[in-house]
Amino acid sequence: MSVPAFTGSNVMDVDAAKIRGAGSNVHFDKVSVAYGAHVVLHPLTLDIAPGEILAMIGPSGSGKTTALRAVAGFVRPASGRIRIGATDVTDLPPYERGLGMVVQNYALFPHMRVEDNVAFGLRAQGADKALIGERVKDSLATVGMSGFAKRYPRELSGGQQQRVAIARALAVRPRVLLLDEPLSALDAQIRRNMVEEIAKLHRDLPGLTILYVTHDQTEALTLADKIAIMRDGRVSSHGPTAELYRRPPNRFTAEFLGRANLLPVTVAEGAAGPKGLAKARLGDAVLAGAARGEKPGDKTLLCIRPQHLSLTGDEEHTNRIVGTLKEVHWQGELTHLVLDVDGTPVRVSATRLPVSLPERGSAMPLFFAPGDTSLVPEDVRG
Amino acid sequence: MLVWSRPGRILIWAVFALLFGVLFLAPLAVILLSSLADQWNGVLPSGLTTEHYSDVVQGAAWKAVKASLVTGFLASALALVSGTWAALALRIQDATLARVLGVLFFIPSAVPSVSVGLGLLVAFSHPPLLLNGTIAIVMVAHFVLISAFTFGNVSAGLARLSPDFEQVASSLGARPAYRLWHVTLPLLTPYLVAAFGLSFALSMGELGATVMVYPPGWVTLPVSIFSLTDRGDVFAGAALTMVLVAVTLILLLGLERVAGRQTRS
Numbered sequence: 001m002s003v004p005a006f007t008g009s010n011v012m013d014v015d016a017a018k019i020r021g022a023g024s025n026v027h028f029d030k031v032s033v034a035y036g037a038h039v040v041l042h043p044l045t046l047d048i049a050p051g052e053i054l055a056m057i058g059p060s061g062s063g064k065t066t067a068l069r070a071v072a073g074f075v076r077p078a079s080g081r082i083r084i085g086a087t088d089v090t091d092l093p094p095y096e097r098g099l100g101m102v103v104q105n106y107a108l109f110p111h112m113r114v115e116d117n118v119a120f121g122l123r124a125q126g127a128d129k130a131l132i133g134e135r136v137k138d139s140l141a142t143v144g145m146s147g148f149a150k151r152y153p154r155e156l157s158g159g160q161q162q163r164v165a166i167a168r169a170l171a172v173r174p175r176v177l178l179l180d181e182p183l184s185a186l187d188a189q190i191r192r193n194m195v196e197e198i199a200k201l202h203r204d205l206p207g208l209t210i211l212y213v214t215h216d217q218t219e220a221l222t223l224a225d226k227i228a229i230m231r232d233g234r235v236s237s238h239g240p241t242a243e244l245y246r247r248p249p250n251r252f253t254a255e256f257l258g259r260a261n262l263l264p265v266t267v268a269e270g271a272a273g274p275k276g277l278a279k280a281r282l283g284d285a286v287l288a289g290a291a292r293g294e295k296p297g298d299k300t301l302l303c304i305r306p307q308h309l310s311l312t313g314d315e316e317h318t319n320r321i322v323g324t325l326k327e328v329h330w331q332g333e334l335t336h337l338v339l340d341v342d343g344t345p346v347r348v349s350a351t352r353l354p355v356s357l358p359e360r361g362s363a364m365p366l367f368f369a370p371g372d373t374s375l376v377p378e379d380v381r382g
Numbered sequence: 383m384l385v386w387s388r389p390g391r392i393l394i395w396a397v398f399a400l401l402f403g404v405l406f407l408a409p410l411a412v413i414l415l416s417s418l419a420d421q422w423n424g425v426l427p428s429g430l431t432t433e434h435y436s437d438v439v440q441g442a443a444w445k446a447v448k449a450s451l452v453t454g455f456l457a458s459a460l461a462l463v464s465g466t467w468a469a470l471a472l473r474i475q476d477a478t479l480a481r482v483l484g485v486l487f488f489i490p491s492a493v494p495s496v497s498v499g500l501g502l503l504v505a506f507s508h509p510p511l512l513l514n515g516t517i518a519i520v521m522v523a524h525f526v527l528i529s530a531f532t533f534g535n536v537s538a539g540l541a542r543l544s545p546d547f548e549q550v551a552s553s554l555g556a557r558p559a560y561r562l563w564h565v566t567l568p569l570l571t572p573y574l575v576a577a578f579g580l581s582f583a584l585s586m587g588e589l590g591a592t593v594m595v596y597p598p599g600w601v602t603l604p605v606s607i608f609s610l611t612d613r614g615d616v617f618a619g620a621a622l623t624m625v626l627v628a629v630t631l632i633l634l635l636g637l638e639r640v641a642g643r644q645t646r647s
Contacts, residue, residue, distance in 0.1 A: 095552045095557050111568045121554030
């Protein structure tokens with residue numbers, strides 16, 4: 001049975017408006033978490049604005065899930081405070097925090113029908129029957145699952161279970177929605193669809209504050225207003241999604257978010273001109289890129305995204321480097337090339353290739369626009 | 383391990399049939415035949431009769447069935463409650479403490495049941511703990527012997543239960559008691575039913591401790607069987623054994639159906 005898409009726009013009048021103003025900000029104030037002597041989250045200070053989607057991304061063990069669980073109340077901070085709206089929730093049990101949570105395996109209660117799953121939070125809070133009925137109906141409509149109310153979770157596909165889990169979390173009108181790798185258990189095609197549908201849900205429920213934990217950069221880039229990149233229990237970088245992508249503040253962010261090429265360069269001239277471009281030297285080539293206050297002589301990294309490298313030059317793509325072609329991988333809509341540029345592997349994602357590519361091992365020029373590059377400092381590990 | 387060759391499969395099945403036949407079916411078949419034997423002097427009985435069943439039914443059999451059922455039910459219910467409680471409580475304790483207490487809970491199952499009976503007899507023979515000669519001491523003996531198994535079963539169930547269910551329930555506003563009743567226990571039901579079934583079966587067959595502590599008027603099936611065979615009435619003992627097997631089997635099959643329904647849902 002096919003599932004209709006989220007119909008948030010259809011229920012705006014009845015439901016979204018009620019949720020719209022419900023979001024609260026979340027404030028981490030020097031929150032740290034430790035298990036014995038092992039610190040898994042170093043003092044974290046971070047704000048999530050009302051109605052904002054903050055994606056926490058990072059590799060396994062980076063502390064992102066720990067931070068979410070601290071907000072949920074399942075991990076007690078060793079130090080620091082957590083506020084949701086005006087309430088300091090640090091010492092509150094999870095059931096008094098007014099949250100909604102969706103986890104990787106959905107955790108739908110298998111002994112309850114879909115409608116009972118969605119009603120669970122309201123029943124637990126002692127809501128009256130009429131309100132429960134109305135909210136269950138609205139929440140299921142919001143996620144396009146109205147026709148599945150009488151089913152058991154085992155009778156639903158993974159994507160459908162995920163929608164029910166979201167409806168269950170929305171039904172209690174959470175101040176903050178916590179999504180802990182909610183799409184990880186889905187296959188690639190359904191995951192792509194669900195990302196788009198969660199984005200649509202948030203457009204329809206703009207007041208909803210969401211903390212979205214994932215290791216998938218595509219989900220983060222598609223959904224998040226802001227991203228916090230976690231590494232070794234610390235925030236490696238935090239900022240608006242597009243800004244972090246375009247101007248990564250460090251090597252880890254550049255590599256984790258979009259697999260950037262990073263070429264070691266020496267700054268030749270500091271920032272100049274209206275675009276604040278600096279000039280940097282890579283071997284014999286002099287390349288222009290967005291600066292970050294570097295001074296001549298500084299050793300730094302030049303960040304270029306694979307899709308910004310062109311095989312042909314023009315008046316826009318004025319930076320030129322030459323590499324040795326090592327690998328060619330055709331992937332349908334994209335072809336990935338790997339070149340060696342002064343000992344650094346450089347990946348190129350090309351939508352169109354020249355009629356004849358040079359042989360592997362041949363020299364090949366690459367071109368890119370100064371505006372598509374930025375200088376990125378090497379990581380300083382604390 | 384998959385066996386691909388046909389002779390290999392035949393060999394495996396033959397070994398299985400031999401072991402199952404010798405270890406499980408043969409003793410049961412001998413008891414069944416004994417319960418129906420008119421005379422048994424050769425390899426097989428010389429004649430068959432249902433007389434032994436009539437005798438045990440007219441005798442104290444039904445009282446023994448009732449004593450065993452009541453004892454089994456009450457002791458298993460008590461063991462289920464305490465075992466579940468202990469498993470839930472130990473889950474949130476420090477790992478070392480939980481391990482130590484978990485081992486302590488299993489100790490009675492490692493002690494011979496006769497010793498447990500003797501210990502209870504000595505411990506409960508003086509006021510204010512005077513249970514000697516009462517039905518309660520039989521219940522206590524059975525409870526002590528079976529509680530480790532309910533604890534073990536429920537602990538295994540809890541270990542397999544994803545913490546996500548309870549955490550999501552909490553985040554939705556469910557207080558601990560509501561969560562326990564509406565989420566944890568329903569999810570544990572297959573394990574609770576299995577624990578009850580195992581406890582009940584163990585209680586129904588318990589002899590060692592019961593024979594030390596049972597009061598007059600509360601003779602369980604195994605004690606009755608022991609008494610009959612002890613005084614040489616092997617055929618009546620066998621008939622009563624078949625009654626015990628039938629009653630236990632019916633109850634376990636019923637529980638299995640309940641557990642099966644829960645697992646499917």
